[in-house]
Amino acid sequence: MKSTEKFTIKDVAKKSGYSVATVSAVINDLPIVSEKSKKKILKVIDEMGYRPNNIARSLKNSKTSTLGILVRDITNPFYPALISGIEEVAWGKNYEVFLCNTENDIEKEKKYIDNLISKQVDGIFITTASTKRNIDYNVLNESNIPYVFVNRKPDLLFENESYVGVDNYAAVEKGIRYLINKKINKIAFYAGPQEFSTFQQRYNAYKIAVKEESLIFKEEWLFMNEEFDENAGYQSTLKLLESNSLPECIFCSSDLMAFGAFKALTEKGLKIPDDIYLMGTDNNRFGELIGLSSIDMKNKEIGRQAAEILIELLNSNTDKVQKDNEIILQPELILRNSC
Secondary structure: OOOOOOOOHHHHHHHHOOOHHHHHHHHOOOOOOOHHHHHHHHHHHHHOOOOHHHHHHHHOOOOOOEEEEEEOOOOOOHHHHHHHHHHHHHHHOOOEEEEEEOOOOHHHHHHHHHHHHHOOOOEEEEOOOOOOOOOOOHHHHHOOOOEEEEOOOOOOOOOOOEEEEEOHHHHHHHHHHHHHHOOOOEEEEEEOOOOOHHHHHHHHHHHHHHHHOOOEOOHHHEEEOOOOOHHHHHHHHHHHOOOOOOOOEEEEOOHHHHHHHHHHHHHOOOOOOOOOEEEOOEOOHHHHHHOOEEEEOOHHHHHHHHHHHHHHHHHOOOOOOOOOOEEEEOOEEEOOOOO
């Protein structure tokens, strides 16, 4: 069993019989140590039960002026504006940014985190968090690397953690309130994966609106999707069109699903908004091309605020940025031709 005792690089050097400089070279993967010596040092590190990346972090005595961003799917149009906001602030304060596209792969995300630790980044933006914490972020704390949850957050936010996002509940609430004011109460809803806080909050807003606003509800009008892409919206709409009665509006909890819905509706000969209304969430810039009404989720501002918090933390002498470790921005309803 490996020891839980904390070790320094000097301890590793002493036990392995090599110099601190040689151990440091191995940790930083510098090609100046023989393969035989490298294997011996790595074996000692493993036996001591200490993560090589953590040791690398302990060696660091100056900033690298680099930050990492973990994203789920770079092809999602939601991310460019968010990343642009982060980079705008980061570059203005002399930080470079590494982008890590996890492709919704937990093992890939863990590997990226290890790599960012070994590269000694100063801080990390996490946009991939599930509500149940399927990743152990404590490895970042052990490596003295601060991080900020962006857009999505775990159910429980620890004292040393910060979060920047938008009020997802209010986003759907604003859209439904607008529809109710137009005397529309037959609303189909396309929910996204409930492992993410964003889609949980959006779905909760719909559920409460059904209960409190006397919306007409039919099971065949509710779609709980495991994905939130165009195909999810397309397939959901095809199924919806097979039902005995159609709603007055399809409310999608992402613009990507709304794009898929738009495709299915137009293929089947339905006109928007004459035959049915359509609303999305995210205010994807491509929504303008089809006149999609949507909810602006302040992507770029989320990125700016997250960067301000992380860099403030890096420049402070305390583990806390501020007493209030959450920043929640307010969404904005954007009306176009589809509603």
